Amino acid sequence: MPETFAASSAVQLAVVERSGFVESRHVGSAIVLSPDGDVRDTLGDVETPILPRSSLKPVQALAMLAAGAPLEGERLGMATASHSGTDRHVGVVREMLGSAGLDESSLRCPPAWPGDTSSRDAMVRAGEEPARVRMNCSGKHAAMLLTCVTNGWPIDTYLSPDHPLQVQIREVTERLTGQRVASIAIDGCGAPVFAMGLHALAKAVHRIGTSSERSPFALHRSGGALVRAVKDDPWTIDGPGRPDTLAVSRLGVFAKGGAEGVMVMVAPNGTTVALKTLDGSGRAATAVAAMLLERAGALPSDTVAALLTELPLRVTGGGADVGVIRPAF
Template structure:
C-alpha cells in the first residue's frame, strides 16, 4: 500500500497549550525553499509521499487556463479556491458557468452546505437544500468545465482520470513539480488528486509563486497572473475570517491549505513552504508555515506573533481565552 511518512519520521511542528498545560502536539514534515528555489530547511521526511489535496489547486488552475479556460480576476481566483460557500463566492461560480453556457447542474462535485456558518444558518432558516455550487471546490470544478467547453472536450465525465482535461492537468503537474506522479486517487470533491512528495509540491508551488506575467513562456505567464489575482482577491480563495484569506491579507503571501493538514505558502520574495501535519489537523498549519517563513527571513517575526493572537488560534475554557495554539519550529 502506498503511504505517507511515519510517526517515527515526523517532528513536532506545534503544540496546543491550555492554562500552561501542553494538551496536544502536532507532528509532521515540512520543507522550505529560498527565493531561488534552494533548499533552506527540512523537517521530518519531506521526500515521503503526501496527498496535497486542495494544495494541488494552484497547479490544477494553471493547467485549466493553459487548456483554454479564459479566466481573469475573481473567476481566476475562484479556480484555485477552497471557498466558504458564501453568496458572493457562489455568484462568481455561477457567472463562470453561465459564461460558457452551462449551469450548476453540470458540476460533478457533491452537494454541500457552505462552511461559512452565517450563510449556512440563512439557508437552513429559509429551507434551502445543500447544493454542489456551495461545495468549497465548486470554483475549481467550474474552471475545469470552462476549459472543456473552450477546448471542445466532453463536459460529462470531466473528472475521469482518463478524460483529456485530466490528462492535461497531470502533464502540467509533472512539468511544474519536475517529478512523475506516484499515484492517483479520488479527492473529496471527486476530482483526481495526485500523490507526490512535499519536496516536489514545494518545487511546483515555488515555480508558480515566482513566475512573471512577462515571461516568454505561456505557462509562467498564467502562473504569474494567478498569483497576482489571488493576492488581489484574498476573500475569494477562502472566506472572511478564515486562515488563507487572513494570511494573504496580512502578509501578501500566496497561501493555500489542503485537507488532512497540508499547507503551502509563498512569501512575496519567493520563499516557499510546504508542510503536512501527520494527524491531518489544519488548526496549526498556517502558524507553522508563517513561522517557517519568518525563520527564513521572508516575513517579520513580530507580525507572525501578532497574527498568532487571532481568535482562530485561541484555546477557550468557559467561553474565555485560556491558552493558544503555538508553532514550535
Template sequence: MGRSGTFIAADAVELATVSRGGFIESRHIGSAAVVDGEGEPIALIGDTSTPVFPRSTMKFLQTLAALDAGAPLDGEHLAIACASHSGTPLHVALVRDILGRAGLDETALQCPPAWPADRAARDALIRSGEPNAPIYMECSGKHAAFLAACREAGWPTDSYLDPEHPLQRRVAETVGRFGGGRIDHTSVDGCGAPVHTMPLVALARSMARFATAQESSPFAIFRHAAQIRDAVIAHPTAMSGAGRPDTVLIEQLGIMAKFGAEGVYVAATREGVSVALKYLDGTGRGAPLVALQLLVAAGAVAPQQAEQVLPHLGLEVRGGGRVVGHVNVGAGVPVELPAR
C-alpha cells in the first residue's frame, strides 16, 4: 500500500490566481508534468511523482481497455466513451446507440442517475415530466463502452464495475502499461467505476503515447490508441459540449484535452507534447489556461493561437453583471521551458 494521500502543499506551486478589481483574492496551488512526444520530461513542476487519482482523465485509458477487449466502437461512439458529456440529445443518442448495438438498453447502466449538465437539455427533461436517469450522467458513454466490451468478450454485464471483473482487471493493466507507473491505490470514482492512482508524470506520459500512436503499429494497443485520439479530435462536441473549454481546445487547436474531477487536467498536442496537472484544492478553476500556457512555454503551441482561444475558456470574474477580474496563470507556471 502506498502513502495515504496525494502531494502536500509544501511541495506544490502556484498554478493560478483569481483577481477582482486588480486585487488577487484567491491563489490555487498544485503540480504539473510536461513531457515530450517520447514521454521524456520537459518540466516537472511541484511534486509530480506522488500518486493522484486521474478521475475522468482516465477515460482515455478505460476506453483503450474496452477497445482491446473487443468493444466495436469507432468515430463518435469512441468520443462519447471518453467523454464527460453534458447530456444533450446528441450525447444521449450516442450512448443509446452503443447500448442498442450491444443488445442492451439503458437499464444496464450502473452509473448513478443525473440531470443533464446542459441547461436546455435539463429544462426540456423537466418540462417533459421525465425523471433524471443514469443515461444523462456525464460518464454514461464510458459505461456503455464497458458494457459493449463485456458483450463482445462474453463477460458478465451485471458485475462490470467489480474491480475483479475481467474488464476492470484489463483497465488496471492498461493504466500500468500505458503510463509506465504502478498502481498504489484503487477506489471508486463518482460514476461507480474503479479509479486507480498514478503520478502526474505517468499520466502525462500516457497522453503522449495517445498523441503519437500510429494506426500502422504492429501492436494493437497503439492502433487502438490512435483510433481514440483521432475520434476525440474529429468529434469535439461529443467529448464535452458546445462551447465548453475542452471542446474549444480540441476544436480550435487540435489538442487532445480533458478535465477530471478534483482539479485534474490533461492536454496533448498531435506532436506528443503533453501536460498533466492537478490543483491541490480540487477546484480546477482555470486549469485549461494553465495547461495551455505550459504548452506555449514548451513551444508546442504558438502564443497567437493561445490568445485566440482565451476568451472562450470561461476565465472572466464577474461582479454586478460585469467583468471585474480574471483567472490568471500563477507565478509557479513558467513562461518558457527548455527546448528539446
C-alpha cells in the first residue's frame, strides 16, 4: 500500500506550550526553494509522496485555465479556494455555475455547513440544511463544471479520474512537477488528488508563484493571472480572519493550505515553502511556513511577528491565555 514518510524521517516543526510546559509536538517535513527554484533548505523527508490535498488547488485551477475555462478575478480566486462558505463566497459560486447554464444541483462535492461561524449560525436560525454550495471546495467544483461546459465534456462524470478534465489536470500537474504522479486518491470533496513528494509540490507551486502575466508562454501568463487574482481578493481563497486570507493580506505571499497539515507559500521574491505536519494537524502550518520564509530572508521579521498575533495560536486555560503554539525553530 502506498504511504507517506515515516515518523523516523520527520523533524519537529512546532510545539504547543501550556503554562511553560511543552504539551505537544508537531513533527513533519518541509522544503524551501530559492527564488530561482533551487533547493535552499530541507527538513525531514521531502521526496516520499504525500497527498497535497487542497494545496494542489492552484495546480488544478491552472490546468482549467489551460483548458480554456473563462476564469478571472474573483472567480479565479474561488477556483483556487478552500473558502469558508459565506454568502459572498456562495454568490460567486452561483455566478460561475450560472454562466455555465447550471445550478448547484450539478455540484458533486458533498453538502456541508459553512466554516464561517456567523454564516452557519444564520443558516441554523433560518432552518436551512448543509448545502453543496457551502462546501469549502464548491468554487473548485464550479470551475471544473465550467471547464467541462466550455470544452463540451460530460458533466455528470467530471470527478472520474479518466474524465478528460481530470486527465488534463494530471498532465499539467506532471508538467509542473517534472515527474509522473505517484498514485491517485480521492480527496474529501470527491475529486482526484495526486500523490507527490514535497519537493515536487514545491516546484509546481514555485512555477505558478513566480509566473508573469507578460510571459511569452501561455501557461506562465495564466499562472501570473491566478496569483494576481488571489492577491487582489484574498477573501476568496479562505475567508475573513482565516489563515490563508491573513497570510496573503498581511505578508503579500501566495499561500494555500491543505487538509492533513499541508501548506504551500510563495514569498514576493519567489522563495517557496512546502510542508506537511505528519499528524495531520494544520494549526501550526501557516506560522511554520511564514517563519521558514523569514529564516530564508524572504519576509521581514516584524511583519511575520505581527501575523502570528492574528493567527489562532493561543493556548487557553480557565478563559485566559496560558501558552502558545509556535514554530520549533
